[in-house]
Amino acid sequence: MKEDPGFYDYWAYQNRPKIEWPNGAKVAFWVAPNIEFYELNPPDNPQRKPWPQAAPAVGGYSIRDYGNRVGHMRQMQVLEKYGVRGSISLSTALCDHHPEIIELCKERNWEFFSHGIYNTRYTYGMSEQQERDMIRDSMETIYKHTGQKCAGYLAPALSHSELTLDLFAEVGSELFGEEGGIYTCDLFHDDQPTPIHLRSGKKFVSIPYSLEMNDTIAYVVNKIEPRRYGQNIKDNFDRLYQEGADSGTIMCIPTHNYQVSCPHRLKAFEEALDYITSHDDVWVTTGREIAEYFLENYYDVALADIAAKKGGAA
């Protein structure tokens, strides 16, 4: 085990090369709906229990199923109303289980990226080959069902190995060349994109996905009220919009259709979306578009700036 994963260097949030988003936008805003499938009877993992009790975990399983049966359509309609195309963090087995949802999102030109096969299969304990196989399966599944060359990754249930990012980037190149496997959502260290060190040397970037704006973190871990969640989103946006005048920032709202789409919560989310999209200088976009734009325009500049500051602030 390491003291630090070594994916990125320290890079102070001041005096960085200025990022300019398309059309002079101050904030690149994206919403990442997690569309997940949890199994009723998943196999045991040696390091993490999928459910707190012996099967059937009726409460945990059924509320997640609610998301797909009831919540997805509600969230999709609200996002559509405000002109947001979702960037889906997908349990790719859902392509087999619930193809209707995949079809609806495809029709709307949403992005699909990999969130593993099931959210009840963890990376912990996998050999390098097993993790590579799992990632490849997930990316091939997205391609087969949507025709999209998967660009991004959020490890299933945020379960990682030391090699997760390397393997994702490598499989992406093997399958799709430069278009596949270019960004990760697994790191929460910044409000702007960061070049990531990989063993292959591939150009690869971390796109801020925000654990703090994640509805499950808000509702289940922090247990906050729906209106407070809505206010947190607006406050988060206000500051990023203000700072984005100096150099473009990124705001992401990661959602779950079983949290944000409950009848007592959707209003607060909708008000926050309305607030954000009513501002002029917002680039309403997707994870892939941000990653591609950064790699194309700022990746090399960022690397040079990081290298120049490595010795100190001078």
Next chain:
Amino acid sequence: MSLDKAYLEYPERSYGMDHDRYDWSMLTDRKPVEWPKGNKLALWVNVGLQFFPLNQQGKPFKVPGGMTMPYPDLRHFSLRDYGNRVGIYRFLKAFDRYGVSPTFAVNSRLAERTPYLMEVLKERGDEILCHGEHMDALHYGGQDKTEEAAQIERALDSLRSLTGQSIRGWISPAKSESANTPDLLAAHGIEYFCDWVNDDMPYGFRTAAGELIAMPLSTELEDFFVIQNNGHSEDSWVEQVCDACDFLLAEARDQGGRILALNIHPWLLGQPHRIARLEKALDYITSQEGVWSAGAGEILDCWKGQQ
């Protein structure tokens, strides 16, 4: 280091669910439902009348809301009992004031211990459903099937005889089940159960003894979850309930009848400092156009008649 080969095999990875209890179905793909008299939103107020034994065994877990202190935990025992002595009578007044037809989810041990309360409920004539034997009589994965069958039989026999009602509905204590629970419930004459929170409308659930209907009783909006588990204020609970009411009413206008299910507990909302918040929520909901307050079985019958 590696995991067993089976960890990367996915035997249930195919169309629909990963089990055969019910069919995969998106709510928006279903036939719209109409409630009586052109109403849009069925209000199902479900009142938990619960007995938490002082000598809690906690098998296989301590029931949420149960005893937490070393024996004898008088504070939690008596505070829960408060609901059945005091809080429930505040609830009944509030229901009558706002014209609400509640459904009572009763532990059979409580019915045995409180004949006066049972007389009051029988006199009112509202529906009573079975909430298991008591709050420490849990149903759970790995439970012996014979033992569970006897537990269900005791609870239903007792409640049927004490209430004179047929007892069509069931909520497991803590909504916890074994893999056999739905089969055993159907075999014992239960028509609907409320443990699965995966829908906002009723749906069919397969069992070895024929079909059960799963009724949608939200956990996320219940008083215990919002006020005690999440620590939200009473005012926030009212706000969340009213937001849910507004949302479901609007959705019902486009997509057909919806159900607003409020699961509430007299030991919690029946306290003097909280009862006004329940009244405020009921006042708001019942003053909306298109709201129909009904018992769970009545809502189920209306839904069933249109399938």
